Amino acid sequence: MVNGFYPQNLDEALDLLSKHDVVPYAGGTDLMVQDKPNQTYLFVGKLPELRNISEDDEYVRIGAAVTFTEALASPLVPQFMKEAVSRIAAPAIRNAGTFGGNLGNGSAKADSVLVEYATGAKICVASVRGERVIPVERFYKGRKELDLAPDELILEVLLPKLGIDDYYYHKVGGRQALAISRVSFGGLLSVEDGVITRFTCAFGAVSGTVLRYPDLEAQLVGRTVEEARGASEKVIASYAERMQLTRGRVSAEYRKDVCLNLLGDFLASKGI
Amino acid sequence: MSDISFTLNGRPVSYGGSATDRLLDVLRDTFDCKSVKCGCKEGECGACSVLMDGKLINSCCVAMGATQGSDIVTLEGFRTTERYKVLDKVFAQFSAVQCGFCTPGMVMAAESVLAQNPHPTEDEVREGMSGNLCRCTGYNAIVNAVLAAAKEGNGLW
Numbered sequence: 001m002v003n004g005f006y007p008q009n010l011d012e013a014l015d016l017l018s019k020h021d022v023v024p025y026a027g028g029t030d031l032m033v034q035d036k037p038n039q040t041y042l043f044v045g046k047l048p049e050l051r052n053i054s055e056d057d058e059y060v061r062i063g064a065a066v067t068f069t070e071a072l073a074s075p076l077v078p079q080f081m082k083e084a085v086s087r088i089a090a091p092a093i094r095n096a097g098t099f100g101g102n103l104g105n106g107s108a109k110a111d112s113v114l115v116e117y118a119t120g121a122k123i124c125v126a127s128v129r130g131e132r133v134i135p136v137e138r139f140y141k142g143r144k145e146l147d148l149a150p151d152e153l154i155l156e157v158l159l160p161k162l163g164i165d166d167y168y169y170h171k172v173g174g175r176q177a178l179a180i181s182r183v184s185f186g187g188l189l190s191v192e193d194g195v196i197t198r199f200t201c202a203f204g205a206v207s208g209t210v211l212r213y214p215d216l217e218a219q220l221v222g223r224t225v226e227e228a229r230g231a232s233e234k235v236i237a238s239y240a241e242r243m244q245l246t247r248g249r250v251s252a253e254y255r256k257d258v259c260l261n262l263l264g265d266f267l268a269s270k271g272i
Numbered sequence: 273m274s275d276i277s278f279t280l281n282g283r284p285v286s287y288g289g290s291a292t293d294r295l296l297d298v299l300r301d302t303f304d305c306k307s308v309k310c311g312c313k314e315g316e317c318g319a320c321s322v323l324m325d326g327k328l329i330n331s332c333c334v335a336m337g338a339t340q341g342s343d344i345v346t347l348e349g350f351r352t353t354e355r356y357k358v359l360d361k362v363f364a365q366f367s368a369v370q371c372g373f374c375t376p377g378m379v380m381a382a383e384s385v386l387a388q389n390p391h392p393t394e395d396e397v398r399e400g401m402s403g404n405l406c407r408c409t410g411y412n413a414i415v416n417a418v419l420a421a422a423k424e425g426n427g428l429w
Contacts, residue, residue: 002289002290002291003290003291003292003337004290004291004292004335004336004337006337006340025335025337025338027333028333028334028335028338029315029330029333031335032294032315032332032333032334032335033313033314033315033333035313036292037290037292037293038292039292040291040292041291041292041335041337043291043337043338043340045338069327089315089403090318090402090403090404091328091381091384091399091400091402091403092315092318092321092328092329092330092381092403093315093330093333093403095327095328095329096329096330096333096334176402177399177402177403178316178402178403178405
C-alpha cells in the first residue's frame with residue numbers, strides 16, 4: 001500500500017511510529033479535511049487495543065479508536081459525555097470520528113475534550129519507550145500543541161466516573177446539526193448535606209485550549225448553597241476579570257459575554 | 273506493498289493507488305459510481321454518503337487505506353434492493369427530489385435511519401438525516417417520504 005501502514009496490533013503500531021514519519025489515522029474526519037495527500041498514514045482505527053470501553057473503580061476507559069456512535073450506545077459512558085458527543089456534527093461523522101482523533105487534532109473546540117476538562121480526565125499515551133498518563137489540561141500545551149512526542153500514540157481516555165452526574169452542558173453553535181462550537185460550556189456542581197463539595201467550569205472554543213480556573217472554582221467549594229447564592233455575583237465577576245479570550249470565528253467580546261451568561265445560567269440551574 | 277482490497281456493492285475489488293486518496297474520488301473516478309456526489313469535501317453536506325460496513329459515512333472523509341477489508345455500498349448497489357424500490361416510490365410520490373444533487377446521499381441516509389429504527393418518529397428521522405443538506409426541498413417532503421417508507425415498507429427494514 002502506498003502512503004499507508006497497516007499494523008495488526010499495538011506493538012506493531014508503536015514500532016512503526018518509532019521508525020517512520022507517519023500520522024495516526026483513526027476516523028479520518030479531521031485528517032481528510034486537512035487534505036494532505038503526501039502524508040503517510042498509520043491506520044490504527046481497527047486496532048483491538050484501541051477499540052474498547054471498559055471501567056475500573058475510578059475511571060471509564062474509552063479507547064482512542066472508539067467512535068462517538070459507539071460511545072453513545074455504551075451503558076458505561078456517562079451521560080455528561082453522551083450529551084456533548086451527541087451534538088457533534090451529524091450521524092455520519094459520529095460513525096467515523098473517534099475520541100483519540102478529537103484529542104489528537106488539538107482543537108479547543110473538540111466537544112469530547114470539553115467534558116474531559118470539566119471532569120478532570122486523564123489521557124494515556126504509549127510508545128516503544130513505555131506508557132504515560134497525563135491530566136488532560138497538561139496534555140494540551142497550547143493551540144494545536146500537545147504533550148505528545150512524534151513516536152507516541154494516544155491509547156485511551158480515563159474519564160472519572162464518580163461525582164459527575166450533577167453536570168451542566170451547553171453548546172452554542174450556528175445551527176442544530178453540523179455545527180462547530182462557537183462557545184461550549186461544561187461544569188459540575190456537587191452538593192452533599194447542603195455543602196458544595198465540587199465545582200468545576202470548563203469553557204471550550206474560546207481560546208487556544210479549553211479553559212479552567214481551579215482557583216476561581218475553589219471560591220465555592222466548602223460553602224453552603226445559601227452562602228454560594230450570596231457570592232454568585234462576585235464569582236461571575238472574578239471570571240469576567242480573569243478571562244482573556246481571543247477572537248476566532250466570532251469576536252472575543254461575544255465569546256466572553258456568552259461564557260459569563262452560561263456560567264450564570266449554570267449557577268442559577270443549581271439554585272445559586 | 274499490496275493493493276487495497278474491499279467489497280464494493282457486493283463485488284470484491286482492489287485499488288492500487290495511494291492510501292491517502294479519498295474514497296469519494298476513487299468511487300467516482302476509478303469505479304464509476306457517479307451517484308456519489310462531491311458537495312463540500314469536508315463532511316458537512318452528506319452528498320457523498322455511502323454505507324461502510326453497514327454504517328453511514330461521508331466518503332469524502334475516508335482515506336482509501338481505511339477501506340481495506342471493508343464492505344462499501346453506494347446507491348448503485350443499493351438500487352437493486354426491495355428497500356430501494358420503496359424509497360424510490362415515496363421520494364417520487366412526495367416530491368422529495370428537486371434538483372436531485374443531494375438525493376443519492378439522502379436515500380443512503382434514509383436507508384441507514386430505517387435499518388437502525390424501522391419505525392422512527394419524525395424527530396428521529398430529522399436527527400438521522402441531519403447530516404444531509406438540501407437546498408431545494410425545505411426538508412419536509414424528504415422527511416415525510418421517509419416516514420411513508422417506514423409504513424409502506426413494513427417488514428422490509
